[in-house]
Amino acid sequence: MKQYRPITTKNLVIDGFLSSLLLISQVSLSWLPNMELVSLFLILYTLVFGRHVWIILYVFVLLEGLFWGIGIWWFSYLYVWAIIPAAIFLLYNKNCPSPFSAALLSGTFGMLFGLFSSLPTLLTGGLYAAFVWWTAGIPFDILHGMGNFTISLILFKPLYQLLIRLKQHQS
Amino acid sequence: MNRFKRLSPFLGGCTAIAVLALLLVIYTLTRPVPMAGTKNITVDVVYKDGTTDHYQLKTEAQFLLEAINAIPGLTLEGTTTEETGLMVIKINGKQADYKKDGAYWALLCDGEPCNYGVSQQAIKDGEHYTFQYTLSDGKGGGA
Numbered sequence: 483m484k485q486y487r488p489i490t491t492k493n494l495v496i497d498g499f500l501s502s503l504l505l506i507s508q509v510s511l512s513w514l515p516n517m518e519l520v521s522l523f524l525i526l527y528t529l530v531f532g533r534h535v536w537i538i539l540y541v542f543v544l545l546e547g548l549f550w551g552i553g554i555w556w557f558s559y560l561y562v563w564a565i566i567p568a569a570i571f572l573l574y575n576k577n578c579p580s581p582f583s584a585a586l587l588s589g590t591f592g593m594l595f596g597l598f599s600s601l602p603t604l605l606t607g608g609l610y611a612a613f614v615w616w617t618a619g620i621p622f623d624i625l626h627g628m629g630n631f632t633i634s635l636i637l638f639k640p641l642y643q644l645l646i647r648l649k650q651h652q653s
Numbered sequence: 654m655n656r657f658k659r660l661s662p663f664l665g666g667c668t669a670i671a672v673l674a675l676l677l678v679i680y681t682l683t684r685p686v687p688m689a690g691t692k693n694i695t696v697d698v699v700y701k702d703g704t705t706d707h708y709q710l711k712t713e714a715q716f717l718l719e720a721i722n723a724i725p726g727l728t729l730e731g732t733t734t735e736e737t738g739l740m741v742i743k744i745n746g747k748q749a750d751y752k753k754d755g756a757y758w759a760l761l762c763d764g765e766p767c768n769y770g771v772s773q774q775a776i777k778d779g780e781h782y783t784f785q786y787t788l789s790d791g792k793g794g795g796a
Contacts, residue, residue, distance in 0.1 A: 554735035620680040
């Protein structure tokens with residue numbers, strides 16, 4: 483049976499720091515339409531910090547709700563962002579993908595973000611409303627995907643090395 | 654696993670291209686297509702107290718906001734985002750601010766909620782548009 487190490491105070495402090503980094507990156511880039519670093523950070527956190535990504539992610543989601551106010555969009559955040567760590571665990575387990583593969587994953591996620599986020603509209607407004615809501619945003623989903631791809635391709639390697647160093651300091 | 658690692662950029666690339674192609678096809682098939690030529694449309698504004706202003710116009714404009722901007726005596730104010738265009742907060746100085754009053758200006762096309770906002774709604778000849786003061790509990794102007 484696999485033994486899990488307990489979470490230490492130091493771990494929690496670092497998790498809190500990484501969550502706030504997600505929030506700061508999201509808020510500081512919110513003026514640019516559909517440009518974000520959250521997808522890339524979540525890929526990196528999953529690869530470097532493993533299961534801690536769930537704590538980091540849900541603290542971030544809670545902070546987003548507190549910062550922007552909880553609206554219908556917030557409910558989609560409860561599951562949409564979780565797709566990235568789940569995909570990384572499923573596809574790469576303990577292997578590190580190349581920057582190109584990470585950029586492709588991030589880009590594809592960006593292009594599908596609107597589709598994933600349409601679930602609350604589906605539940606509240608029905609299939610037609612969700613479909614119209616999703617298709618109206620497709621140009622922005624494509625922009626989101628292209629932005630994610632480019633950002634991940636450029637920043638994946640340097641940020642990965644930085645986070646590995648942070649983890650080495652942690653242990 | 655090594656085989657998967659070798660294949661992953663290729664598979665990832667194929668998936669990304671397939672998703673992009675699918676999005677482009679769906680958008681091309683579903684995007685609002687503006688109608689060329691002259692169109693006769695009517696626009697109603699139903700205020701909080703139930704009173705209504707009625708406007709009728711002949712326009713060459715393709716999108717609703719463009720047509721409304723040409724109507725003297727009808728002014729829309731609000732916030733504009735690149736994604737959704739104009740988010741209407743005030744019509745002729747009358748405010749429906751969701752954050753303040755839990756109310757908004759619902760845009761109806763022939764009595765049904767429009768698929769797009771005022772900036773992106775393509776107009777059709779003979780169509781009737783309504784801006785209805787609506788409370789977040791669904792009650793309209795005058796209710």
